[in-house]
Amino acid sequence: xxxxxxxxxxxxxxxxxxxxxxxxxxxxxxxxxxxxxxxxxxxxxxxxxxxxxxxxxxxxxxxxxxxxxxxxxxxxxxxxxxxxxxxxxxxxxxxxxxxxxxxxxxxxxxxxxxxxxxxxxxxxxxxxxxxxxxxxxxxxxxxxxxxxxxxxxxxxxxxxxxxxxxxxxxxxxxxxxxxxxxxxxxxxxxxxxxxxxxxxxxxxxxxxxxxxxxxxxxxxxxxxxxxxxxxxxxxxxxxxxxxxxxxxxxxxxxxxxxxxxxxxxxxxxxxxxxxxxxxxxxxxxxxxxxxxxxxxxxxxxxxxxxxxxxxxxxxxxxxxxxxxxxxxxxxxxxxxxxxxxxxxxxxxxxxxxxxxxxxxxxxxxxxxxxxxxxxxxxxxxxxxxxxxxxxxxxxxxxxxxxxxxxxxxxxxxxxxxxxxxx
Amino acid sequence: xxxxxxxxxxxxxxxxxxxxxxxxxxxxxxxxxxxxxxxxxxxxxxxxxxxxxxxxxxxxxxxxxxxxxxxxxxxxxxxxxxxxxxxxxxxxxxxxxxxxxxxxxxxxxxxxxxxxxxxxxxxxxxxxxxxxxxxxxxxxxxxxxxxxxxxxxxxxxxxxxxxxxxxxxxxxxxxxxxxxxxxxxxxxxxxxxxxxxxxxxxxxxxxxxxxxxxxxxxxxxxxxxxxxxxxxxxxxxxxxxxxxxxxxxxxxxxxxxxxxxxxxxxxxxxxxxxxxxxxxxxxxxxxxxxxxxxxxxxxxxxxxxxxxxxxxxxxxxxxxxxxxxxxxxxxxxxxxxxxxxxxxxxxxxxxxxxxxxxxxxxxxxxxxxxxxxxxxxxxxxxxxxxxxxxxxxxxxxxxxxxxxxxxxxxxxxxxxxxxxxxxxxxxxxxxxxxxxxxxxxxxxxxxxxxxxxxxxxx
Numbered sequence: 001x002x003x004x005x006x007x008x009x010x011x012x013x014x015x016x017x018x019x020x021x022x023x024x025x026x027x028x029x030x031x032x033x034x035x036x037x038x039x040x041x042x043x044x045x046x047x048x049x050x051x052x053x054x055x056x057x058x059x060x061x062x063x064x065x066x067x068x069x070x071x072x073x074x075x076x077x078x079x080x081x082x083x084x085x086x087x088x089x090x091x092x093x094x095x096x097x098x099x100x101x102x103x104x105x106x107x108x109x110x111x112x113x114x115x116x117x118x119x120x121x122x123x124x125x126x127x128x129x130x131x132x133x134x135x136x137x138x139x140x141x142x143x144x145x146x147x148x149x150x151x152x153x154x155x156x157x158x159x160x161x162x163x164x165x166x167x168x169x170x171x172x173x174x175x176x177x178x179x180x181x182x183x184x185x186x187x188x189x190x191x192x193x194x195x196x197x198x199x200x201x202x203x204x205x206x207x208x209x210x211x212x213x214x215x216x217x218x219x220x221x222x223x224x225x226x227x228x229x230x231x232x233x234x235x236x237x238x239x240x241x242x243x244x245x246x247x248x249x250x251x252x253x254x255x256x257x258x259x260x261x262x263x264x265x266x267x268x269x270x271x272x273x274x275x276x277x278x279x280x281x282x283x284x285x286x287x288x289x290x291x292x293x294x295x296x297x298x299x300x301x302x303x304x305x306x307x308x309x310x311x312x313x314x315x316x317x318x319x320x321x322x323x324x325x326x327x328x329x330x331x332x333x334x335x336x337x338x339x340x341x342x343x344x345x346x347x348x349x350x351x352x353x354x355x356x357x358x359x360x361x362x363x364x365x366x367x368x369x370x371x372x373x374x375x376x377x378x379x380x381x382x383x384x385x386x387x388x389x390x391x392x393x394x395x396x397x398x399x400x401x402x403x404x405x406x407x408x409x410x411x412x413x414x415x416x417x418x419x420x421x422x
Numbered sequence: 423x424x425x426x427x428x429x430x431x432x433x434x435x436x437x438x439x440x441x442x443x444x445x446x447x448x449x450x451x452x453x454x455x456x457x458x459x460x461x462x463x464x465x466x467x468x469x470x471x472x473x474x475x476x477x478x479x480x481x482x483x484x485x486x487x488x489x490x491x492x493x494x495x496x497x498x499x500x501x502x503x504x505x506x507x508x509x510x511x512x513x514x515x516x517x518x519x520x521x522x523x524x525x526x527x528x529x530x531x532x533x534x535x536x537x538x539x540x541x542x543x544x545x546x547x548x549x550x551x552x553x554x555x556x557x558x559x560x561x562x563x564x565x566x567x568x569x570x571x572x573x574x575x576x577x578x579x580x581x582x583x584x585x586x587x588x589x590x591x592x593x594x595x596x597x598x599x600x601x602x603x604x605x606x607x608x609x610x611x612x613x614x615x616x617x618x619x620x621x622x623x624x625x626x627x628x629x630x631x632x633x634x635x636x637x638x639x640x641x642x643x644x645x646x647x648x649x650x651x652x653x654x655x656x657x658x659x660x661x662x663x664x665x666x667x668x669x670x671x672x673x674x675x676x677x678x679x680x681x682x683x684x685x686x687x688x689x690x691x692x693x694x695x696x697x698x699x700x701x702x703x704x705x706x707x708x709x710x711x712x713x714x715x716x717x718x719x720x721x722x723x724x725x726x727x728x729x730x731x732x733x734x735x736x737x738x739x740x741x742x743x744x745x746x747x748x749x750x751x752x753x754x755x756x757x758x759x760x761x762x763x764x765x766x767x768x769x770x771x772x773x774x775x776x777x778x779x780x781x782x783x784x785x786x787x788x789x790x791x792x793x794x795x796x797x798x799x800x801x802x803x804x805x806x807x808x809x810x811x812x813x814x815x816x817x818x819x820x821x822x823x824x825x826x827x828x829x830x831x832x833x834x835x836x837x838x839x840x841x842x843x844x845x846x847x848x849x850x851x852x853x854x855x856x857x858x859x860x861x862x863x864x865x866x867x868x869x870x871x872x873x874x875x876x877x878x879x880x
Binding site for chain 2: 229
């Protein structure tokens with residue numbers, strides 16, 4: 001028969017093992033959290049290290065003599081702008097150059113340089129015959145070289161720039177013609193086939209239109225539905241059915257919404273493809289459940305005493321809701337809406353299906369113009385073979401994340417500032 | 423012109439509101455008691471003008487083009503398109519539409535140019551007609567609203583009835599969205615199954631939608647078996663769960679039971695950041711960092727890792743799902759009544775024994791529900807796999823190999839292709855249908871489990 005002493009000894013003997021198990025479980029928990037944190041750190045640091053390089057852009061600055069022999073005022077906007085640029089840049093080259101050598105080394109200038117020169121001359125034809133200073137982006141390989149992304153130690157045949165091209169670049173660099181200013185083109189330019197010229201303007205404006213449409217549709221519809229379900233609907237089969245629908249919609253994969261938009265908005269209704277309007281409508285359908293759920297939570301948080309007090313002094317039920325409950329719930333609703341819009345901003349798959357991944361070199365003027373959006377632009381660039389687009393894509397992701405962080409910070413600020421505990 | 427119509431809508435609605443409000447105020451000022459306060463008289467006019475005209479404009483915009491084209495086909499174009507097929511007719515219509523918009527490609531026939539000009543003039547006429555209709559109808563409605571202003575008119579009750587119906591309409595949008603999803607998927611899938619037999623789709627072991635070019639060829643080849651695509655989805659989902667379930671469970675257990683308040687309040691938001699990162703960012707991360715890392719690791723130990731290995735896509739998806747599983751587990755553990763935990767601790771169990779033998783088993787239904795929801799997320803996840811997984815459907819369970827998923831196929835089949843009459847496009851809708859059904863079943867099942875479990879302790 002076991003005595004009390006035996007039991008105590010048994011427990012005492014088992015204690016080290018049990019404590020060890022406790023430590024193991026704790027250790028596993030800590031390592032799981034550390035793993036998750038580590039992944040977040042790797043994710044962000046890898047994006048930053050590959051993206052910050054696209055935040056600057058190598059430029060070359062040199063004086064251009066606009067030769068009247070090559071550019072005639074009466075023939076504008078036509079003219080041999082490329083030749084003028086070449087003549088001016090090879091002033092800085094020592095030694096003779098063959099025709100093919102010139103052709104090769106002239107590639108240091110971005111393809112957009114001649115258009116920039118053309119635009120300046122066309123806007124002021126008086127420049128012909130004079131010298132002007134031109135500051136233009138270098139082409140992508142030289143940009144990569146300047147950012148040490150091309151290794152000078154690599155064998156020449158595996159390198160994107162040949163030895164003579166590197167010598168040429170270094171000689172220009174020594175003369176102080178090369179600079180690396182902040183790359184405002186990343187935000188101000190529209191998309192381009194050349195990485196050094198490609199920018200996010202079209203995508204940002206497209207995303208703005210899409211989010212605006214999304215907000216204009218989902219915000220009133222979401223609030224209306226939430227108020228009805230939370231404050232007015234009687235519990236019956238109909239309201240139950242609506243609720244089941246909303247909960248299911250919140251969990252439907254985003255790509256299915258893309259299929260819906262493609263079949264209904266574009267196929268049946270006949271709205272244009274690639275338009276931010278269609279994108280915004282699709283995103284609105286996806287954001288609505290989020291807004292409804294957030295609004296209902298915010299309405300629920302308003303204590304019943306407010307409603308009873310208003311009813312008590314003779315307000316109608318709608319006056320209670322729109323005059324008292326809704327204003328008090330507004331901070332919570334806005335927080336939920338901003339978070340929903342932030343989700344919509346990062347949503348990609350449905351926009352791909354409605355064709356917002358086209359190559360478009362102009363910013364949309366209206367929500368009906370073809371356009372890309374920020375995430376689809378990232379997708380296009382990430383898919384491009386040129387090396388320069390990879391760092392552009394990382395930089396675009398940094399821009400996207402900046403927007404998301406700002407929106408979420410705004411949501412948290414609103415919540416902390418206006419949230420009331422009853 | 424459309425913008426003008428919307429501007430007119432707002433102007434007329436505000437005008438009606440102001441007129442009614444003014445006249446109600448003047449009745450009140452003349453000493454007569456109103457049944458409703460003046461504000462509601464104004465709002466009544468606002469709704470009475472705004473809603474019907476908004477509906478009118480939207481309907482007009484949706485219906486104008488199809489009706490005009492139908493008319494065009496019946497009248498001007500009838501003689502030229504006597505024996506044209508539907509595809510040819512659509513092509514001609516598209517060309518005429520672009521001519522009407524002012525863009526002319528090449529040198530179209532004389533009659534097409536004429537039809538284009540005719541269409542443009544009709545469009546112009548109809549948009550002017552829209553503005554006219556809007557103005558006339560608005561004025562009539564303003565007049566009707568003004569006529570209603572009486573001291574005994576119950577404006578508040580009327581406004582509230584309208585508002586109630588508006589709110590119901592808002593709620594019904596959710597139903598219509600679901601119906602729209604089901605209808606669009608059903609219709610397009612039905613057309614797909616008229617081209618490709620349903621049994622082949624459901625049981626076929628080959629998926630090669632890109633190769634066949636002509637319709638008859640497709641039906642003959644039957645390269646539309648979804649099994650390998652679905653198996654690929656399952657492989658990637660399994661990899662994702664392999665990462666996210668242990669990490670998510672362990673971190674939730676630690677945060678719930680062992681961590682102090684400071685670590686908790688710091689860790690939870692940081693984990694939430696992982697959930698807030700857009701999936702395109704994860705996809706880019708997969709091709710930028712994870713795939714090269716797996717490949718160089720494979721090279722160093724002598725294993726051949728495919729450039730689109732399922733490990734990379736699945737692993738990154740696993741990272742994405744960690745906060746999902748961890749927050750569900752945390753909620754489930756917190757929902758276990760405190761008495762169970764106190765009882766266990768009072769009997770001398772260590773906190774870890776309490777967790778593993780009392781709290782965790784009690785929370786299992788909620789956790790399983792959360793994991794099921796994570797599965798449905800993983801199956802429906804698109805951008806990570808579009809960027810990091812393969813395109814070619816291979817029937818394999820090896821995660822080192824390249825597999826494709828349902829969502830990848832949907833996106834690749836639909837990118838850049840618009841015509842709705844070829845099986846390649848329609849196949850995407852069939853896959854979407856399966857995706858919808860599978861995730862719906864899992865979601866319903868998961869929600870059932872979670873709800874049932876809640877009822878036990880509440």
